[in-house]
Amino acid sequence: MTHDTQRGLVSIGELAELTGVPVRTIRFYCDNEVLDFARSSGGHRMFDGAHAADRLLLVRRLRALGMGLTMIRAVLTGERSLAEAVAAERAAVDIELDALSWRRASLRAIEDANPAQRAARLELLTAVQDGAAAHDTLVAFWRRVLGPVPAEMFEGFLEMNVPDRLRDPTPEQVLGYAELVRLVTDQQFRIVVAQQLWRSDRYTLCDRAGLIAGAGEACGMAETLIDSGVEPTAGAALDRYVAAHAAARNIRDTPEFRIKLSHGRYDADPRAQRYWQRTAEIMGTTTTAGAGQRWLFQALDRTVRRSTSDRMPLA
Missing domain, CATH: 1.10.1660.10 (Multidrug-efflux Transporter Regulator; Chain: A; Domain 2)
Structure with missing residues (x-):
């Protein structure tokens, strides 16, 4: 040397x-x-x-x-800087831990299943790689359904209607999230959700962002009524909902418009009901935008039927 x-x-x-x-x-x-x-x-x-x-x-x-x-x-x-490097490394470790937590919960969900359930759970869970990918799939689904809307509005919609990435999930939460992913990857389900959100295609929507904002406000009003045990009925929540749809089409709220707006063959689709049920379970809430929409659909249908019946001539 x-x-x-x-x-x-x-x-x-x-x-x-x-x-x-x-x-x-x-x-x-x-x-x-x-x-x-x-x-x-x-x-x-x-x-x-x-x-x-x-x-x-x-x-x-x-x-x-x-x-x-x-x-x-x-x-x-x-x-x-050293601080930046350490923060980046910690963030990477968080991602790894999230992935491991998801994997552990998935394995536990399969392990705890009875023999009749095990094959179905294995198929469901192995189709979803991890929590981050599952969340990204849901975000992409709603981006396609909602179309071009302001970023702030889209983020607000996600916060209220899409379960966040799960931290240390339970087996039941992983199963629920995987079921949501399976639903949103079904092309027919996207048609169901779009029909429920935008209603009849017979009208040209001029203001989708305005419709989302107005319908969201109406759903919030409906959720309050749901919490109070109020059955679907006419009132301020339904009026706000119909007004949002009318304004988005640049037309007036009339009895005829309400009849046409009530036409929706997907309103009772069990897939949509299952989606919102699972979402509520994962998010730990009793009401969701889906529950609010369903309440408004039922209120619209009941009031339209009653109005139509009242106008029918006596025999």
Whole structure:
């Protein structure tokens, strides 16, 4: 080993002896541009002893935290601060833990199933990779259904109507989420939801964002009535709902419009009811936008039937 005392450089062997890091590891860090070195006249790697030792110590500590070489290089070059790198690594660990929690709950759901359920649960759960992918699937579904709306409105809709990514989920929550994913990947189900949301296609919608806002307000009013045990009936909630649909089509709220608006062959579709039931269970709530919509559908249908009956001539 040659020690260049004039330039204060040490050989790779001396650096290994100084730091306790194996020569092979030091050579690996050099090849991956983590550790700076110079070449001697004989072509050997030479290092600034104190600087290289400090850098090796930092690299080993960051590696002990599981940090990859790409992030370590960014810290060493100043592209990322140590705080930023640690925060990014912690976020990556959170993602890994979420994935493991989902996998554990999925395995438990299959393990706890009786023999008759096990095959069906296995098929359902293995079609969903993890919680993050499941959530992304639901978001993509509603983005297709709602179409182009303001970002703030879309985020608000998701917050109220789409279960968030599950943290340490139970087996039942994983089963429920997987069932939602299966529903939204059914093309026919998207038609059902779109029909329920936009109602009849006989009218041209001029203001989808306005309809979402108005219908959402009406659903909120309906949810309050549901909590109070009020049966679907005429009133302010239904009027707000109909007014939103009329305004979105630039037409007036008339008895004829209400009759046409009540036409909907998907209102009682069991898939939609199952979707909102599962959503409510996962989100831990008793009412959802789906429950509000169903209450409004029923209120509209009852009032239209009553109005039609009242106008029928006596025999």
